[in-house]
Amino acid sequence: MKKLLNRYSMFYILVLACICCSSCSVKKEHDLINDQNYKVEQEKEQVIPQEDLSDKNIQDNSENTSDIKTKIEEDDLPAENYGNKNNLSKDFLQNFYDFTEQTFAHIIRDNEGKNQIYAPFNFYLSLSMLNELSEGEAREEIQKALNISDAKNNASELNTALSSLQERRLFPIGRLNINTSLWLSDEINYKDNLLNMLQSQYNTEIFKGDLKDREFQNLMTKWVYENTNFEFQPDYQSDYHKSFDQLDQHTFISLSTLDFYDEWLNPFNEEDTKPDTFFISDNEKITCDFMNMEAWSHPFMVGEDYISTIFILKGGAEYMLFILPKEVLSVDELVEEKGKLAEIIYNWTDGQVSDGKISVGKVKLSIPKFAYEDEIDLRKTAEKMGIRKIFDINSKAFSLFADEDTYITDIRQVSKIEINEKGCSASSYTEIAAVGAVASKDEAEVILNRPFIYILYKDKIPFLAGVVRNPIG
The missing domain is CATH 2.30.39.10 (Alpha-1-antitrypsin, domain 1)
Incomplete structure (x- = not known):
């Protein structure tokens, strides 16, 4: 077969080799973190849709950008992981298929009668990153839900999967980009070794600043906007985001995006x-x-x-x-x-x-x-898979990562898709918000x-x- x-x-x-390929526009890629510092480049252009921000550019303001940087040792810079051509193991693939089936079943059950769209790889990737940052019972719950016993091996498999997903094989017509970022509060101390690991093993961009500051929130919006091929602009001043428990005590926000187009x-x-x-x-x-x-x-x-x-x-x-x-x-x-x-x-x-x-x-x-477009509450899905401690204010699930009692309040995913005679396009972003209490x-x-x-x-x-x-x- x-x-x-x-x-x-x-x-x-x-057949395709006989057809002349027309050029197509490719989305502008987001600036990556360079050298040994996590940093946000000086922003020259504003892309926020809200009317009260339409005329406001993000200025070169040291109060807002100087603290976004955080030191990384040179030895911990990202390796050339995307050159890894090793095959994925059958165990990893079977675990991921099982995860896709189980989570998809929960999502369908919770949204009966609606169109659904779901990005399982982004959710798996986000939970794998939370697994790296958590400890104790919280980590055991995540590993059980993902059916993994070795986080290092899982990170290696994910890196291989990301390399495979984003590699163009034949004609440079389409694109498939998956990106992750972590946005940290400048009022909290984090473990540098874990930040280094997220950047090197998960190719995660790290930003640090005032999570209550509107300009820093605009940077989050801009990052999502650019990495979803200009499809989504989350409004961090919206009622939804203001409804987060203890908004002024956010410790981090994790973002994962998917951008796909092909003919x-x-x-x-x-x-x-x-x-x-x-x-x-x-x-x-x-x-x-x-x-x-x-x-x-x-x-x-x-x-x-x-x-x-x-x-x-x-x-x-x-x-x-x-x-x-x-x-x-x-x-x-x-x-x-x-x-x-x-x-x-x-x-x-x-x-x-x-x-x-x-x-x-x-x-x-x-x-x-x-x-169509769809929004999913993935916190419900995670809880139904037995992941509960990360949502418990008293669990100290992330004491390994931050010096504050931190817990997750929300996991949501927003996606859209379109297919027509020419091809298929889709985009998605997954957002995790964490706060601290302080044939036959x-x-x-x-x-x-x-x-x-x-x-x-x-x-x-x-x-x-x-x-x-x-x-x-």
Whole structure:
């Protein structure tokens, strides 16, 4: 089966090699931390959307920027980790597939009837960083939820995964960027060895300043804005952020971003896009635009209670997996079945044949165009996975990291996605706020005209998953 899939991929690669590639704009990259200091460069330009800030530039003010720097030993500078080409271990991948399935199931359960979009890799990465900063029972809970026993080995695997996800293989059409940053209060002492480790092992940018200061908050907004390809500008003066417990006692805010864009290797013809019926439920249906195609030598998998297929993107290693449950089964019921989603992901990413389910043949594709945005409360998800001590004010979960009693108040993720005839784009940011108290057929039809699941993955690593219940809602 691997040979068939490889042959399929090579077929499209050869076809694509005959096509002239047009240049596309790539998002401006954020300045990295240089030399032995964590620092914020002098800001020349303001990008904040709020009306009362529209005319205000971040000035070169020593009171606001000089304290953002914090010393790092030269030996602790980031290594060239992104050159690591080692393969990910099967144990890491299986753990991550299980994590993706479990967290996705919790999210769907908490948001019944809604479209969902979720970035599992960013959540896993954020929890792994919290694991490095915590101790005692809090650390045990995180390690149990992630099913890891060796934090150093997990960091190494994550570094390999990040390298693989962000490497461009063929044509420089698209992008997949994942970035992390940690924003610290200048009123609190932190353990330098842990800050050094986060920068070198997790490629995390570190900023230090007054978390109550509007200009420092503007820098956080600007960082998210630039690292999501100018899609999100969180307002740290909003009622949501002001509602954080003990806002004036923040000890750190962790941010993780995802920015993805790529074009289909075999794009849809716009002339074939037609309106058709999407069945939201037995009693509700809508009309929306469907992209249509008949593809030859196309892989698909038929299971007992689902059919699935993949669509290849030009990057050379990115795929979009579509999973359609049988009519008698809802997406919620499929995801709730323990091991089901993880097995589907594993079979596709590893090219495994299970009872002859994966086939290659003629596939009729009909996919609704969709675009939507979603926000998830990941604190609920973490708690349901047994992670509770980091939210306990009395747990002293982060005494290893900071000299104040610190606990997490909020974990949230905001994401958006759009697919059309040309390709797929998606962006997401994950925010953690901490305060201190002080196939068996030769042909198939994949008609996605009822709620379905999609998963974007690259090099066996799912980085985005979602449910479409209403393409225009």
